[in-house]
Amino acid sequence: MSRPVLDVRDLKKIYGEGEATVHALRGVSLTVERGDYLAIMGSSGSGKSTLMNILGALDIPTSGTYRLDGVDVSKLADRQLALARNRLIGFIFQAFNLIPRTSAVANVELPLAYAGVKPKERRRRAMAALEVVGLADRARHEPNQLSGGQQQRVAVARALVTEPALLLADEPTGNLDSRSTADVLSVFDELNAAGRTIVLITHETEVGDRAKRLIRLVDGQIVHDVRQAPVGALAGRHAR
Amino acid sequence: MTFYEVVRFALRGLSANKLRSSLTMLGILIGVAAVILLVAVGNGSAQAISDRIEALGTNTITVMSTGRGGSSSTALTKDMADALVDPVLAPDVKSVSPVVSSSATVTYEGTDHDVSSFVGTTPGWFTASNTPVGSGSAFTADDEAQGRRVVVIGQTVAEELFPGVDPIDKQVTVGGALFTVIGVLDEKSSTGFQDANDTAVAPLSAVRQVLTGYGSLNSILVEAVTPDKVDAVQSEVSAVLNQKMDVADGATSTPYRIQNASQLLETQTETADTFTTLLGAVAAISLLVGGIGITNIMLVTVTERTREIGIRKALGAPRRTILTQFLIEATLLSVIGGALGVAAALIGSSFEIVGVKPVIVPSSVGLALGVSIAIGLFFGGLPASRAARLRPIDALRYE
Ligand SMILES: Nc1ncnc2c1ncn2[C@@H]1O[C@H](COP(=O)(O)OP(=O)(O)O)[C@@H](O)[C@H]1O
Ligand SMILES: [Mg+2]
Numbered sequence: 001m002s003r004p005v006l007d008v009r010d011l012k013k014i015y016g017e018g019e020a021t022v023h024a025l026r027g028v029s030l031t032v033e034r035g036d037y038l039a040i041m042g043s044s045g046s047g048k049s050t051l052m053n054i055l056g057a058l059d060i061p062t063s064g065t066y067r068l069d070g071v072d073v074s075k076l077a078d079r080q081l082a083l084a085r086n087r088l089i090g091f092i093f094q095a096f097n098l099i100p101r102t103s104a105v106a107n108v109e110l111p112l113a114y115a116g117v118k119p120k121e122r123r124r125r126a127m128a129a130l131e132v133v134g135l136a137d138r139a140r141h142e143p144n145q146l147s148g149g150q151q152q153r154v155a156v157a158r159a160l161v162t163e164p165a166l167l168l169a170d171e172p173t174g175n176l177d178s179r180s181t182a183d184v185l186s187v188f189d190e191l192n193a194a195g196r197t198i199v200l201i202t203h204e205t206e207v208g209d210r211a212k213r214l215i216r217l218v219d220g221q222i223v224h225d226v227r228q229a230p231v232g233a234l235a236g237r238h239a240r
Numbered sequence: 241m242t243f244y245e246v247v248r249f250a251l252r253g254l255s256a257n258k259l260r261s262s263l264t265m266l267g268i269l270i271g272v273a274a275v276i277l278l279v280a281v282g283n284g285s286a287q288a289i290s291d292r293i294e295a296l297g298t299n300t301i302t303v304m305s306t307g308r309g310g311s312s313s314t315a316l317t318k319d320m321a322d323a324l325v326d327p328v329l330a331p332d333v334k335s336v337s338p339v340v341s342s343s344a345t346v347t348y349e350g351t352d353h354d355v356s357s358f359v360g361t362t363p364g365w366f367t368a369s370n371t372p373v374g375s376g377s378a379f380t381a382d383d384e385a386q387g388r389r390v391v392v393i394g395q396t397v398a399e400e401l402f403p404g405v406d407p408i409d410k411q412v413t414v415g416g417a418l419f420t421v422i423g424v425l426d427e428k429s430s431t432g433f434q435d436a437n438d439t440a441v442a443p444l445s446a447v448r449q450v451l452t453g454y455g456s457l458n459s460i461l462v463e464a465v466t467p468d469k470v471d472a473v474q475s476e477v478s479a480v481l482n483q484k485m486d487v488a489d490g491a492t493s494t495p496y497r498i499q500n501a502s503q504l505l506e507t508q509t510e511t512a513d514t515f516t517t518l519l520g521a522v523a524a525i526s527l528l529v530g531g532i533g534i535t536n537i538m539l540v541t542v543t544e545r546t547r548e549i550g551i552r553k554a555l556g557a558p559r560r561t562i563l564t565q566f567l568i569e570a571t572l573l574s575v576i577g578g579a580l581g582v583a584a585a586l587i588g589s590s591f592e593i594v595g596v597k598p599v600i601v602p603s604s605v606g607l608a609l610g611v612s613i614a615i616g617l618f619f620g621g622l623p624a625s626r627a628a629r630l631r632p633i634d635a636l637r638y639e
Contacts, residue, residue: 059633059634084556093636097550097554099552106252110552113245114557114561
């Protein structure tokens with residue numbers, strides 16, 4: 001079996017000190033295979049975002065180890081971390097987090113710029129990514145000129161433009177209507193079909209049902225871990 | 241990512257936030273321009289003062305009485321002035337000009353003009369006091385000896401009494417006597433409140449007869465042969481006068497006072513320097529206020545910027561790239577603002593400000609630019625460097 005993309009062991013995260021201490025994660029262990037499509041569900045405050053931020057190398061755990069593509073993330077220096085975030089991971093935030101007053105295409109180009117891609121090539125790939133999410137005609141629009149669903153699709157385009165092996169999405173459809181949700185999810189299905197590993201957080205059972213594997217978090221611990229389809233299978237209901 | 245691209249990122253960042261960028265630049269512009277201009281005004285007035293004193297002649301000394309008039313023992317007399325022309329006791333004296341002066345009303349064909357300084361003296365005064373005659377001629381020693389009623393008038397007097405008319409050979413009435421205008425003085429630059437061109441000069445004997453009477457002199461203008469002999473002349477004059485006025489050797493006070501133009505220059509320059517320093521302090525405060533304005537704008541945007549830095553880090557920007565971008569942004573803002581400020585000051589300095597022609601002090605340009613750039617760099621760079629050090633998630637959560 002090939003090396004897992006994600007491998008976390010006994011992850012704990014404690015926020016605050018003294019009386020205000022919050023145990024957001026109480027020992028999470030999880031392995032995600034290449035090409036898997038994992039949905040994380042759980043009630044609000046169960047630690048989903050905390051886990052996702054650690055997986056995205058945006059935060060560090062209080063204890064436990066995290067191996068990304070076999071590399072211990074806690075041992076990486078700033079530059080290597082930046083490289084990992086840039087090349088290996090595409091992160092989609094619930095709150096979109098586009099750069100304000102900057103056009104959609106410039107937002108999508110950003111990770112490529114940090115990857116050192118030349119401007120021409122950058123523009124071409126950014127436009128291609130926008131094409132994938134169906135927003136090529138909105139390339140020149142700034143975030144405040146786009147609807148929530150469009151902003152989220154720009155964020156998806158930005159996450160996949162570097163063609164990362166791993167796509168992490170924190171409630172990507174939480175702020176979207178059913179149409180936009182369907183749009184974004186079908187993009188995920190295509191990406192997974194193309195071999196990318198996807199981990200997403202969701203509240204909605206329909207979204208969770210599309211994934212190949214479903215994890216349920218309660219109070220910072222994994223209580224359910226169900227495989228719904230084999231890793232090699234095509235993702236999405238339409239495929240079944 | 242190449243440096244050139246980072247610069248482009250910085251430029252894009254600046255143009256994406258036009259209002260903020262222009263406000264920051266405006267703050268720096270005003271601060272820099274104010275410092276340079278205020279210091280230039282101070283410097284300009286100092287130069288004007290020293291120019292005027294130098295025009296007065298740095299190779300002369302002026303003897304004045306310290307008495308309150310009346311008392312004959314402290315009065316300066318024509319006799320004393322004559323005694324100063326002594327090749328043995330006062331070898332370094334080139335000329336001696338006794339001076340009386342008073343205000344007088346000059347009348348020409350029914351037009352009155354009050355001359356603030358109607359001077360009676362000897363012909364040597366014109367060169368000694370650096371007051372050349374422009375048109376016509378000065379009076380001669382013979383005019384003085386004969387007590388001829390001739391007068392050389394200043395520009396202001398000429399304009400007031402003879403608008404559009406050549407004043408030479410015209411007759412004016414002064415103190416009930418007729419004087420013939422024989423010359424007009426060159427225009428003198430006057431700073432301060434007194435008009436240096438509102439003057440008239442006539443032979444001592446005539447002025448005494450008509451205006452001031454034969455009492456004491458107002459002052460005696462003594463010219464040294466060369467500027468570096470001024471101190472020697474001063475002690476020679478003291479010696480002669482002490483003898484004449486019966487001042488005991490080593491007496492602490494004398495009935496006369498000697499004013500030395502170069503000493504005057506020194507004290508005046510000191511005063512002007514104080515003035516410049518004062519203006520500089522005001523300017524520094526305005527720079528500080530401008531700096532606080534810049535700081536304020538930069539700090540207000542820290543939240544937004546910190547979130548932006550969080551996003552950039554999450555997308556894989558290394559700390560160094562982020563730092564460089566934000567430092568370049570801050571540098572561009574302060575350098576462009578500073579350069580515009582210098583330009584504004586240069587333009588402003590070509591105009592007279594409160595009657596003073598500003599003279600730019602190069603070091604004030606450097607200082608103002610340096611301080612504003614430092615402030616811009618510090619308060620633009622510091623929050624950015626702090627944010628760049630944060631974990632992405634903390635930067636994203638920053639409030
Ligand atoms: N930065 C933080 N400081 C303190 N407590 C936090 C912080 N972030 C999350 N928490 C707490 O950790 C717990 C898990 O939060 P989170 O991972 O955001 O939950 P979820 O995404 O599942 O709703 C919650 O109780 C939350 O209040
Ligand atoms: Mg959450």
